[in-house]
Amino acid sequence: MTSLGADAPRFSQDDFATLAMRHHGVSGTLTPLSSERDQNMMLRDERGRAWVFKIANANENPALVDAQIAALRHVQSVDPLLPVPHVLPTVNGSDSAMIKAADGRLHRFYAVTFLEGEVAGACRLDAADYRRIGAGIARLGRALRGFTHPALLDRRLVWDLREAAAALAKVDCLPEAAPAAEVTHCLGHFTTNVLPILPGLRAQTIHGDVHGHNLILGPGNAIAGLIDFGDLIHAPLIFDLGSALGDFIARPEGAADIMLSMVEGYNSVTPLEEAEIDVLYDLMMARQATTMVILAYRIAEDPEFPPYLADHGFGAPEAFRALHAIGREHSTALFRRACGLPPRRSRASVGELIERRKRVMGSRPYVFYDPPLHMVKGEGVWLIDAEGRRYLDCYNNVPIVGHCHPRVIGAIDHQMRILNTNTRYLGEQVLEYAERLGASTGGALTACAFVNSGSEANDIAWRMARAWTGNPGFICQDFAYHGITEAIDAVSPSAMRQGETPGHVRTILAPDGYRGPYRHGTSDMAARYAGDADRAIASLAKAGMAPAAVIVDSAFMTNGILAPLPGYVAAIFETVRAAGGLCIADEVQSGFGRMGEHFWGYQHHGVTPDFVTIGKPAGNGHPLGVVLTRPEILDHFCNQTAFFSTFGGNNVSAAAGLAVLDVIEDGDHVRQAGETARYMFAGLRNLKARHPIIGDVRSAGLAFGIELVHDHADLSPAPQETDRLVNLMREEGLLVGTEGVHGNIVKMRPPLIFQTGHADLALQMMDRALARL
Template sequence: MQTDSLLERRYRVLGHNSPLFYDKPLHLVRGEGVWLYDAEGRRYLDAYNNVPHVGHCHPRVVAALSRQAATLNIHTRYLDENVVAYAERLTSLFDPQLSMAMFCCTGSEANELALRIARDCSGGLGIISTAWAYHGNTAAVMQVSSLFTPEDRRGPYVRTVPVMDPYRDRAGRSDEELATAYADDVKRAIDSFSAAGVRFAGLLYCTAFSSEGLPTVPVGFMAKALAHVHAAGGYFIADEVQAGFGRMGSHIWGHQKLGVVPDIVTMGKPMGNGHPLAGVVARRDLVEAFTKSNMYFNTFGGNPVSAAVGMAVLDVIEEEGLRENAVTVGDYTLAKLKQLGERHTLIGDVRGAGMFFAVELVSDHQAKTPATAQTKRLINLMRERGVLISRIGMHDNILKIRPPMPFSQQHADLLVDTLDQVMETL
């Protein structure tokens, strides 16, 4: 009753188009670790949310937040030990050439700032992003977010290039041939800017290719494409909003796993474990050139509370070995999901890295026909059985499984067993 009336009130004041998960929206009231609790006291295993990266309401993060909030919180135009120490710690996690940080409050703002830096420093406007990508909600960032912006609304300064998905696009080609085909597509997009009289500014992609469906991009895949980008005077912006902070297990950043060094990196979501903290880390020469001719001030981005929270998140990741946990539990979970794939013909492909998994559902293995309707039913049935996951991909037929990082083998067992039971009923 309480939930029904809340839904009605929400519709009235926020509208029917403000997105909500599940056919029966969830009314959550509490979180702890990998668990969420609804208004009726029912417990859900959270196998979806990456924002509570170190676990919902982690006591260490909550304590850092409340301690600093009770001491001082102010906008960012004063000297503050927290933000300098945090920026030093954060940049130390990158390749040495990525040595300067700028802070903001959302991933959208981080990507907006990155686009401004790339455009200002290159003197160009043309940006290449991947097909079916999402990078945020500002006017400029929406134009490079093809997931929600149809081609005729992307404007003249955006081209999209699909990332190669070895499951669907291999067509008998080796990794090397796939990489060359992708690099050729990037080169063609750069040439099409020149043909249209648009100077090129850069290439932007999410280093997990999350919205694109988490394709297993081979190591070394990007090198040729990035050579074209740099030869054309553009910059590579790595969006680490989803892949960063150890999510991919083997490395702290998705671009490190791909074996490339970006010119500009953007990050958000997990950075503040739910507190609105986001940022850009970039090459010193680019940040200095940009800030010389552009004023950048963000009232809240990197304030003393945000910096204290960001630091606590890094402490927890390191002290609790959460990246290492993403390797061991991640490998375990992936293996179990693959075993499930041998039992259920609906599963066409299982892939992932670290604590990020995709299970692609198809109704015909040969034709790889997307099982979109079953995927939607499945995530709703999982929710009914107390496990939260979602879906991604161009056909909305890929289960998106991306739990908070303290996910354990027991949690993985519960996830996969529930998935097994639900698939039996489809």
């Protein structure tokens, strides 16, 4: 039915009474109901029961009635609480009957229950009502998601916005007072620019016509009925919301509030995709424009055409003008706000962003690369800048299973819509997460304290160590980094721009076999480096202190990524424990399988720490930090202080953490990280053989350090060349960082989903950059 005409049936009230008795065995008082192209009457019997009797348009496929009835039953089975009409069977048990009009044409006759209440178009509605309506439309779409019917797949319907060209061809039917030029532009834009986008949107069976007179409200404006499935069609899901917005906005006043509230309600049930948000304004405008044209055409063709659509405000030029005045940019900003998305801003230059950043984030903008990059999107191993260029990300260790991993995002989104509260309430997710973390340590460390970051985790581990030992001393590696709290900044010498190491802290030599005092090939190298712990402990003792803890990053990231030196960490731990201290394994960067073979970095050293601390990658970027320790240590600490973190271990964080564990386990990423690391390491050694500026290549699993030197004999560092190489690699499309005391180490930490194909790309880009150095 692509004609703009309606050609509705015209049976008398007596005809309806006869048909109702003959086919359904009911009688009562009949009341005509509005309909665009079918004919409807409400019958109420003497007991107060009411039904809607419907005579379908003869020009439409009779199977469409079957599709409507099947859809109603499907909705009732999927969402029984959603108020839709029920079908009244005929006396012979059929869903409908075929009847003949006086002109000989055949029509389908059927009946459904009448849903009591007021039509929404006649009610005074506020923001809460529009949110409820938006949510109701989304619920109906969700209930129809799995429904299909052959009659709907090739249905042609003039109200289908994909038929906008038919309306565009009849714009000359508009009355003189109508905004014909604006309608022409709107429909022209829609057919040229919007129609090509629609095939890429989510599509399914939709209601197709949820407006103020197909929506029944009950007490308190609760949704009491979603009626009239006559425009049922297979189309983009977003059509239902776009058409509803176009129909509900009948006047300029309050249009923005209606848009905001209805989209917010819809999005609370079915989150909108950005591509759907982008076309929503055009759908609203096209709905209003086509409505104006269709009504004008029908009135011109048939002066007796029922005026109820226009009488109820459909196709009102004032509403069209109001939306036209609001504009696409402002409307889309409202929609994005309703969906919790940031507004799209006009693209600022890098210089402008830097100046804005200096004003609000400090005069020393800590950014990578020269000039800095403006990133707008992440996908797996890729980052995408504001110009749309893709960069292979071999630096950001936070998204350990890749940027925007759909399983992690899905877990966060799903849980956020159900509940997000703290651990003062019982919850299963945080317990399951704690149990799985404990199991990953082999059952050695099964008690968990939940916080929000690695810095906090290290801070709490330090406090626990002090509470357990009663000692004040803290030992860390030279040039280590462990966080930003005051206590942990003290053991982060790599972050100190000035000043001395605090009096209770002692640093020990990093086991650097390339540049340190004991080089590769030195006998007892591990014991010689570990012996420095004796010096640190003696220094503490001289100051009247004993160590509470030593903290170790298993991959020695800030020291330039040092491969595990057998026996070194074990000797350090033994020495510190003998002096009364405990041992902290900072696994923020080295854990979760990054080093391959084992889940935790410390397991590569053959040790069991007293604490494991995690952050950053635990939630793939979601703020999640955990301290794993022995139950007696946690209990001792909690007996001394009322430890509680409001957001630590909340439902959403636990869901994110569980999703990360699932992705790593299901993808066999620990094993794959080891295989990819070996492949990448071999490729880096080949580059070293061809580019003399590379002095050393190191791998701690899927973390790599490439040290640049001017001379292989005296190992004079090349920090300026390192900075230039990093920027050249950025120009090639590869993102890496720098590290080390001398700033001459290229640091690479790709996500666990990094594969050999990505490694080949990275090696090729690095090779080209080295050639340009």
